[in-house]
Amino acid sequence: MSELTSLTIAEARAKLAAKEFKAVELTEAYLQAIETANDAINAYVTVTPEKALEMAKASDERIAAGKAGALEGIPLGVKDLFATRDVHTQACSAVLSRFKPKYESTVTQNLWDDGAVMLGKLNMDEFAMGSSNESSHYGPVTNPWKASGSDQRLVPGGSSGGSAAAVAAHLCAGATATDTGGSIRQPAAFTGTVGIKPTYGRCSRWGIVAYASSLDQAGPIARDVRDAAILLKSMASVDDKDTTSVDIPVPDYEATLGQSLKGMRIGIPKEYRVEGMPEEIEKLWAQGVAWLKDAGAEVVDISLPHTKYALPAYYIVAPAEASSNLARYDGVRYGLRVDGKDIADMYEQTRAAGFGAEVKRRILIGTYVLSAGYYDAYYLRAQKVRTLIKRDFELAFNDVDTVLAPITPSSAFAIGDKELAADPVKMYLQDVFTVTVNMAGLPGLSVPAGLDAKGLPLGLQLIGRPFEESTLFKAAHVIEQAAGTFRPAKWW
Template identity: 90%
Template sequence: MSELTSLTIAEARAKLAAKEITAVELTDAYIGAIEAANDVINAYVTVTGDKARDMAKASDARIAEGKAGALEGIPLGIKDLFSTRDVHTQACSAILNRFKPKYESTVTQNLWDDGAIMLGKLNMDEFAMGSSNETSHYGPVINPWKASGSNAQLVPGGSSGGSAAAVAAHLCAGATATDTGGSIRQPAALTGTVGIKPTYGRCSRWGVVAFASSLDQAGPIARDVRDTAILLKSMASVDAKDTTSVDLPVPDYEASLGQSLKGMRIGIPKEYRVDGMSDEIEKLWSQGIAWLKDAGAEIVDISLPHTKYALPAYYIVAPAEASSNLARYDGVRYGLRVDGKDIADMYEKTRAAGFGAEVKRRIMIGTYVLSAGYYDAYYLQAQKVRTLIKRDFELAFNDVDAILTPATPSSAFAIGDEALAADPVAMYMQDIFTVTVNMAGLPGLSVPAGLDAKGLPLGLQLIGRPFEESTLFKTAHVIEQAAGKFTPAKWW
C-alpha cells in the first residue's frame, strides 16, 4: 500500500485542497495498486484507467480555479449494480453480457457532480444475491484478511464483497454498495471496514439494477466512520425519477462526529442472543455496551419479539420481488441471447444459460410464493410479519435513541466452505442480524469493534430511527475511537 493509497478520504481531501498532492497523482497511485493486486483479490471486474485519469485532470483544473466539489479528486470504486454511462454494468451476471448503459445512476451522478473519480466497477454476488461473493459470474472476491497462521482464502462477505475488499486492501478510497438484507453491513464487518445502509428512500434507486425493490438501498463502504459520513452526504438525495426517494434535507453527517452521547439511551434486544452464537461475538457485544456506557449513554434492555420470523419472512419477500424484477431479462432487448426454435424457446435457453444457480433458486422460490394457491399462505403472511417487525422497532424507539447488536454471527469463513455450499439455508443465516433493518426500512451501520482469536475483524451494528443516520455516525465514532482501526497485513 503506497503512502498515497493509505490516505483516508478526509486526509486526501485536505492534501488536495492544500495542493500538497494532485488528483492525477492520487489516481495513478490507486490504478497502480489495482494493477498489482487485482489478479489476486479479484475486487474489480472492469478498471476504467483512462476515464479515471481524465476525471482526475478535470478535478485538478477545478481545484486550481477554486471550484472544488465536496469529493473533488477522490478516487472511488463503484459496485457493478450501479449503471455507469458507456461502462460495463452487468450486476456480475452472464445474462447482462456486454451491457453498457447509455445513462448514469442518480447516486453515481451525485458523486461525479461532487468531483469524485471512477476507478472502475467492483465485483459482487450475481444480482446482489449472496452473502459471500461466490455467486459472481467473474468468480469469488478474496478477503484481504487472513487468519493467523493460515494461508486459506476467506470470503469478504456479500453481496458487496468487491466494495468491501477494495476498501480494505486500499484499492479505492471508498466505494458504493447496496444493501437488501445486509449486503453492506455484513461485508463491512468481515473486512474491518465501515458500512451504512441508510433509511429506505434516503438514496435514489434510479439506475441501480433491482433485486428486491422494497428492500434495496444504496450506501457507502469506507475505511472509517468519517469517510463513510462524507460519502453518504454526496450519495443521498431526493430524485424525481425514484418516487420512493424522500424529500428531506441531507444533513452534514460529518458534523455529528465527536458529539457527546450523554443522555442517549441505547437499546439491547434480547432476541439477538441467538442459539449457537459464539462466545467471541457475545464478548464483543458486551465490550461495545461498556464503551457506550463509558461515553455517557444509558443502556436499556429491549424486546423485538418478531425478530425470529424476520429471516424466513425476508426469504419470501425478497425472492418474490426478485422473480418479478428479473423477468425483464429475456434476451430480446439487451445482454445475452441464446437462439431457440421460437421466441419461448429463446427465452428459456437465454435465462437457463444467463442466470447462475443461486439466482435461479431465488427466482423459483419467488415464483412459487407468488403463484395461485400459495400467495396467501406465504407472500401475504410474510408481509404481515414485516408489518409486525416494523411495529416492534417503532415501539422500541419510543424508549431508546439507537439499538446495538452484533453485525454477523461469525468472522470471515473460507471460500468454498463445504457446509455452507451444501446448505443454502446455512448461508442465509449469515444475514440473521441484518435483515430486520431492511424489513423495517431503518438505517443500520456496521463498525469494526475488534478481532477474534484468529485475528479476523468483527463488527458491531447500530440501528437507528428513520433518517437519523447522524445518530448512528455519532455513536459509531465513539466505538471506533475506543476500538481503533483495523488494516489487514499485506500479502498480495
C-alpha cells in the first residue's frame, strides 16, 4: 500500500489512466497511512473516509467510461479554511465549533469537478494567524522532519502547517493551502515541499474563511514542481462570486516545465541580505543563482528599497482587516455561543472563550490602528507604504523576469520554542522574506533547494510579475532538477 502513497500526482494520474490500479485502492492506501500516522503528526483535524471512498468509486467509473478529469482519482487534503459542504469547517478555531457549511468553496469545487478525492480537513494556525501551526485549537502539527541525531519535535511552519506536513509525510497526494503573508511558502520550505502563492485574483476567495481580504490567496502545496503546476491549473479560475478574481485565461503550467531559461533575467534584491542572516541561507541563495546561470539565465542585481518597511506595514494592514472580518463571529448565528446576562455580554463571553491568544492579539492590534485618531497615523500610512512596495517591484520587473530570494531566515524550529513564544515580534520576523509578495499582490513560489547542517530542508523563493506563474514554475523546475527532491526519514 505504501508504494501507492509514494507516487506523485503526475505518476498516479498516469497509472490510473493505464488502469494499473483503481482510485479506490489509492484512496484506501492514503486512508490507511492517515490512520497510522495522524496521532503522531496531527495533520488532519477531520478525516472523511466514507466521502473519500464514494468519490474514488465515482472516479473509477469515469475512468472506465473514458471521461476522466484532470485530477481523476487523486486524493487530496483540504486546509480547514476552505468551506466543504456538510464537512467540518472551523478555521481550527473554537469560535466556529461544530460549523458545517451548506456550500462548497469555489477552489475545492474546481478540484472535485476535475475528479479529485477529498481525504479530510487539515490542521492550521487558528484563522491562518501564525507562522508555526501552534495556535490551532486542535494543537500543534509536528513536522515529519527531524534534525539529525535529535528526537525533538519541530514545527512545520504556518499557517498551512497541516497541509505541508501531510504532503511531506505522504498523507495526501497534494493539499490546498492559503497565503496571507507567507503561509504557503514558509511551511513548504520547512517541510521540503513545493508551495506557490499565486497572483492575487488568480484563485477565487469565495468560500474561504477570510483573514485579511486584500492579502489572502489560495494555492497548492505539493511534492514537486510538476504536481504544484497540475494542482494550480485546476484550482485557478475566474468566479462571479468573488469580484477580486480576475478573468484571465489559466495557462497549462505543466507545459512550461523543461523549457530553456536562455534569455531570462533573474533579479537579486540587495535588501534581502538582512543583518544576522545565517551563512547557510546566504550559501543556498548563491547556489540557486549558480544553478539558474548554468541553465542560461542572466543574473542582475536589483534594489527594492521599501522592503524594510514591509513587515511593519503588513502587521498593520493584516490585523486591521482581520479585526473587521472577525467581527462576524459573535455567537448569534453559528458556531460557539456562551450565554450572558444580555446580548452584549453574550458577544463578549463568546469571543473571549472562542478566540485563541494570537487571534485576540491581532484583533486588538487591528481595532487599535483603525480607531479614531490612529487611522491616519497607522492604517493609512501602511497603505501608502504598500503602494511604494508594489512600485518597487514594478520598476524592478522592467529589467528582470523573476526575482530570486530566500524564503525563511532559518530551517524549522522546535515546537514550544521559548524565545519565540515569549516575544511575538520574533515570531513575526519569520515572515520577513515573504510579506512583500502579498503586499504587492504578486505570485511567489517556494522550492526546496538543500539541507542545512542539521539535515533539515531549506527553500528558495521565486517572485514573478502578476499572472506570470508559468515563469516561476519554469525557473523552479531548473532548481529542483539541480537540487533534487527531499524526503524525511520515516519515524511515525
